[in-house]
Amino acid sequence: MTIDFSKYPDEHGHFGPYGGVFAPETLMAALEQLKNEYELVKNDAAFLKELAEDLQNYVGRPTPLYYAKRWSEHLGGGKIYLKREDLNHTGAHKVNNTIGQALLAKRLGKKRIIAETGAGQHGVASATVAARLGLECVVYMGANDVVRQAPNVARMRMLGATVVAVESGTKTLKDALNEAMRDWVTNVDDTFYIIGTVAGPHPYPAMVRDFQAIIGREAKQQALQHENKLPDVLIACVGGGSNAIGLFHEFLEDDSVEMYGVEPAGLGLETGQHAAPLCKGKPGVFHGNRTYLMQDKNGQILGTHSISAGLDYPGVGPEHAWLKDIGRVNYVAVDDEEALQGFRDLTRFEGIIPALESSHALAYATKLAPTLSKDKMIVVNLSGRGDKDMNTIAQIEGIEF
């Protein structure tokens, strides 16, 4: 492939036709400031050193690349390795990004951080770094998600964050993002908005990707150590797409590596009750960038459904939109049932309880692995652990809590 992926996005935040800065005027100056500051720090040795130390000593990186031997043998095909982002402090990949953005907030002298959250993992990761740096933290969360991810709500409150249940719209992640934007417009002088995924206006998609790209950099080294070769296949779930781009980015120029981004098909792609804009949506502009969206013919954003709150979002990061169009990454979908089976399989075969989000990637691995020969290496991004999903799972499985 002849594309130099390091050249994207361009200076205005565009990935081909996608991305950009479609933001209300009040935020334009703050976005410009953030862009300039980020440009400064991303090549600043002192900043990168502080970030690396935090990731090692506070987050617990590097995370292992674990060979899921029993599960692989059961499936009878390719060898499945798990990139163990679930072992990060706070339980998911989200903290890789919040650590980086919090350091930026500190440099910019902001006293208050805000965040949106779906499953609550980004909210917890934001509340965690806020506690550590002594910053005020407000987390916006859809009222429906507050109920289904109650353990994470409790964690955020214990960490000292204010959790605001958002009652507008569909009461899920997109509405939380709207509300966070409204807060930011109002308090732009003293507030830093830590966006949790690779969406939003430039520079967020590029910045969050860069902070998450450590996943793929580590995985590449570890694959060489384990198997003395690059992986043949990468699989990651895609909501906004931060864990997926984090794993994929380092490998984009390695033509031999096939990549699958797994969207949530909810009750089934044909039912309309899903959250799979790349598989079933079309391009539009939402939350500050141009990307694939779930929308009706009039351009209204549609409500979404997924068993996993963290994937329950009608848009997707603009880089994924572009990677889809140029054919570098395959985007597929698995439904709620299949994800649940992925959850059960990993729990029972490997003794690892995955997040329902990551279970989508696992479910796709169960489909793909048997079609591959035993010398093929699959890396699945195990983006988070399932503790937060105990309520949902216990209810479905009829387990007394």
Next chain:
Amino acid sequence: MSRLHTKLATLKMAGKTALIPYITAGDPNPKATVGLMHLLVEKGADVIELGVPFSDPMADGPVIQKAVERALIHNVSLDDVLEYVRVFREKDAETPVVLMGYLNPIEAQGYEAFANAASSVGVDAVLTVDMPPEESKGYLEALQQANLDRIFLVSPTTPDNRLSAVNEKGSGFVYYVSLKGVTGSKELDVGDVARNMKRLQQSLNMPIGIGFGIKDGATAFEMAKIGDAVIVGSALVKLIEANQSKGSYDIHLAIGNKMTEFRTALDNADALKRSGVEYELV
């Protein structure tokens, strides 16, 4: 010269401040909108700003969010909004109409198709909240070719170096967002607005309308002293919400009274300006 440009120029010559009320199209139901537009004109509106409902109005406060939700219960689409304007134009060929909304419904139609349709029903200008000048390639040309004015927002945080893009790409008037916040929020700091307006008047080459947070006659009076146009939205939309269960008579009565309050305030400010009495900016 566009209908909007002519209107604002005429008012300026006469020493008058333009009153620009906002309502959300389709609120509280699709049948209400054209009647409300005529009422606004009857009660002193110089230009009408008509909100296009969008599922995720991220720059709007709770009052307009709820108005949008009321409209979307009836699935009011951009096509429906254009139809209201067409019907309005059957009886009013004079009052400029500005569409205000978010980009995605326009993206869904396509820039050119939208611009041509809007122009043909009698829309005069378009203000898209999440379309800054930087991203407006294609959008701008489509509106220009259909003779629609392009209104951009300027806020207290807009640095001087971005104002030239607004001069170059905008037309009709500039919408000055008078506070950091969403529509209908908190108290306006009149002194703060006045200081910023001085800066803007030196740099911008077109009329400046002031909006966000103007909830009563007293605030409108202060804004009329320093701006070319005063834009009021949430204060009116709130009355639709309060009276929706009572029916259109009560809605019209409440909106009519509020409009009279605003119009009187603007006329008083204009009289003061015309009298040549020196007044101090706060």
